Amino acid sequence: MLDLRFSEAELETRREHVTGFIRETADAAGADGAVLGLSGGIDSTLTAYLAAEALGADALHGLVMPGTVSDDDNMSDAERVAMDLELSYDVIEIEPIVGSLLSAYPEAEGDQVAVGNARARVRAVLNYLVANHDDRLVLGTGNRSEAAVGYFTKYGDGAVDCHPIGNLYKRQVRQLARHVGVPDDLAEKTPTAGLWEGQTDEAELGLDYDTLDSILALHIDGPLSAAATRRELGVDREAIDTVRGLYERSAHKRAAPPAPDPLP
Ligand SMILES: Nc1ncnc2c1ncn2[C@@H]1O[C@H](COP(=O)(O)OP(=O)(O)OC[C@H]2O[C@@H]([n+]3cccc(C(=O)O)c3)[C@H](O)[C@@H]2O)[C@@H](O)[C@H]1O
Ligand SMILES: Nc1ncnc2c1ncn2[C@@H]1O[C@H](COP(=O)(O)OP(=O)(O)OP(=O)(O)O)[C@@H](O)[C@H]1O
Numbered sequence: 001m002l003d004l005r006f007s008e009a010e011l012e013t014r015r016e017h018v019t020g021f022i023r024e025t026a027d028a029a030g031a032d033g034a035v036l037g038l039s040g041g042i043d044s045t046l047t048a049y050l051a052a053e054a055l056g057a058d059a060l061h062g063l064v065m066p067g068t069v070s071d072d073d074n075m076s077d078a079e080r081v082a083m084d085l086e087l088s089y090d091v092i093e094i095e096p097i098v099g100s101l102l103s104a105y106p107e108a109e110g111d112q113v114a115v116g117n118a119r120a121r122v123r124a125v126l127n128y129l130v131a132n133h134d135d136r137l138v139l140g141t142g143n144r145s146e147a148a149v150g151y152f153t154k155y156g157d158g159a160v161d162c163h164p165i166g167n168l169y170k171r172q173v174r175q176l177a178r179h180v181g182v183p184d185d186l187a188e189k190t191p192t193a194g195l196w197e198g199q200t201d202e203a204e205l206g207l208d209y210d211t212l213d214s215i216l217a218l219h220i221d222g223p224l225s226a227a228a229t230r231r232e233l234g235v236d237r238e239a240i241d242t243v244r245g246l247y248e249r250s251a252h253k254r255a256a257p258p259a260p261d262p263l264p
C-alpha cells in the first residue's frame with residue numbers, strides 16, 4: 001500500500017497547522033471555548049489532545065455519552081482522556097432520549113441503521129445544547145477517510161462547526177496521535193462507530209483503512225486513473241469501484257443542502 005506516513009518534521013508542521021486552525025476558528029467566532037463528544041476512539045481522542053493544546057484545557061468541555069450498545073472499555077477510555085487532559089466533562093446517558101424518540105415513532109424500532117443514526121443525532125443535539133449555553137463551538141472529529149466515503153451520520157456526528165482533523169487520512173490520524181502523546185492502546189484501537197453491537201468501520205465498509213486511504217490519496221484526491229491506481233497498489237478493480245461509488249453517492253453529505261436556482 002501507499003506509505004502515507006509523515007516525517008518527524010511534517011508531524012510538527014501538521015500539529016501546528018491543526019492547533020492554529022482551532023485557535024483561529026474559535027477566535028473568529030468569538031467563542032469562549034469548545035465542546036466535543038469523547039468516545040474513547042482515536043479521532044475524538046486526537047481532536048481533544050490538539051484542542052486542549054490550542055485553546056487550553058480550561059476552554060474545552062468533553063461529553064461522554066454512553067448508549068446501551070456502547071462498549072464499557074470505550075466509555076472508560078473516554079473518561080480517561082478527559083482526566084489525562086484535565087478537561088471538565090459530563091457523562092450523559094443517551095438511551096432514555098433514544099427511547100423517547102422510538103416511543104414517538106415506534107415504526108423505527110429494530111431498524112439498526114435508523115436507530116444507530118438517531119444515537120449519533122442525539123449526541124449532536126447534546127453537543128449543541130452545551131455549545132449554545134456556554135458560548136462554545138462544537139468540534140468535529142471526522143477525518144478525510146470517513147468524509148470521502150460518507151462514513152458518518154448526516155446531521156449526527158457530521159453536525160459540527162469545524163473539522164480540525166478533516167484533511168488527515170485515518171493512518172495519519174493514528175501517527176499524529178502517537179506524536180502528540182496519545183497512549184498507544186488508544187492509538188491502536190479498532191475503529192468503531194459504536195452505533196450497534198459488534199460494529200466495526202472496516203467490516204461495514206468492506207475495506208481496510210490501509211486500502212481505503214491509499215485509493216483515496218492516489219485516485220479520489222490524487223491524479224491517478226483507476227487503472228493506474230490498480231497497477232500502483234495491486235488492488236482489484238472492485239475495491240476501487242467500491243471507493244468511487246461510496247465517494248459519489250455521499251456527495252450530498254459533504255455539501256450544503258441544495259435549493260432550486262433563483263428564477264430570473
Ligand atoms: N442523493 C441524496 N441527496 C440528498 N440527501 C440524500 C441523498 N441520499 C440520501 N440522502 C439523505 O441522507 C440520509 C442517509 O444518510 P445518513 O442519515 O447519514 O445515513 P446512512 O449513510 O445510511 O448511515 C450512516 C452511515 O455512517 C456510519 N457512521 C455513522 C456515524 C458514525 C460513524 C463513525 O465512523 O463513527 C459511522 C454508519 O455506521 C452508517 O454506515 C437519507 O435518509 C436521506 O435523508
Ligand atoms: N459514546 C460516545 N460518547 C461521546 N461521543 C461519541 C460517542 N460515540 C461517538 N461519539 C462522537 O462521534 C464521533 C464519531 O465517531 P467515530 O467512531 O468516527 O470516532 P472515534 O470514536 O473518535 O474514532 P474511531 O473512528 O477510531 O472509533 C466521535 O469522535 C465522538 O465525537
Ligand SMILES: [Mg+2]
Nearest residue numbers: 039041192193
Ligand atoms: Mg468510534
